[in-house]
Amino acid sequence: MKIVSTNIGDKKEIFWKKKKVITGIYKYPVNKPIFLDVEEVEGDEISDRKHHGGINQAVYAYSLKHYDYWKPLYPDLDWNFGMFGENLTIDNIDETKIHLGNTYKVGNAILEATLQRSPCFKLGIRFNNMKIVKQFWNSTMCGVYFKVIQTGTVQINDEFYQIKSCPENLTIADLLIRRKKEKGL
Template sequence: MKIVSTNIGERKEINYKGTIVTTGIYKYTVDNPIFLDVEDVKGDAICDRENHGGVLQAIYGYSLKHYEYWKSVYPNVDFEMGMFGENLTIDDLDETKIHAGDTFKVGETILEATVQREPCYKLGVRFNKMSIVKKFWKTTFCGVYFKVLQTGFVKSGDEFIQIKSCPENPTIADLYVAKRILNGIS
């Protein structure tokens, strides 16, 4: 696996059903290396600290391969890297093969897979299509949150080199499906 795009965003106010809310989901590709810190990416807006950022959700990675699926579902959407709010777009990130606790050397950093991403209405706002939230739940294309064990810079082209495997733990996809069932989403 390798990084194909590094993405950060600024705070943005949006009108959601007559209420002004602030979001950081509008992330865009940057050409310079980005610094992965203990609780977030330096320079990246995180507006909802209850659900994003922090030690267990410091970095969000999403697979480039999943983009192909979503392009077939939403052919009229103008896709760009960072569209799902990810900090790292990774060529072949597979939630069905990555276990909680799996650890990777990436650029100057060491990252540990922790949990799945759960979609909220802000993904629908980003796509200008609320239907994506339910459709997102019905896949295992949730992306992976990472804990930063060693801070440092990463850039496009950096390889994800697995240095620890935890097959005794559930996969990120298993965690996502369990959460979907727990939430009664069908």
């Protein structure tokens, strides 16, 4: 796995169902190293700390390969890396093969896979189509949240080197399926 884009977002106010909503989902690529801190990516907006950021969701990664699936479904969007709110766009992340607890050295940081992304309405706002939320739930292309075990910088072309494998644990895709059942979806 290799980083193809590092992405951060700014605070943005939007209106949804006649209410003002603050979000950081509008991520954009930056051509510089980014610092992965214990609870967040430095310089990245996290507007909803109840559901994003924190120790177990400090960094969100999404696969470039998944973009190939979604682009034909939403051809009218202005596609750029960070579309899914990810901090790291990775060339090929496979949620069906990454287990909870798997640990990776990338750049001078160490990351541990912790959670799946459970999409909310803000993804629908980002795509200008709420249909994406259900489609996202019905796929295993959820991306991976990471805990930062060792803080550090990462940049484009940095490779993920697996340093710990936890095959006894559920995969990230399994976690999404379990969460979907819990929510009755």
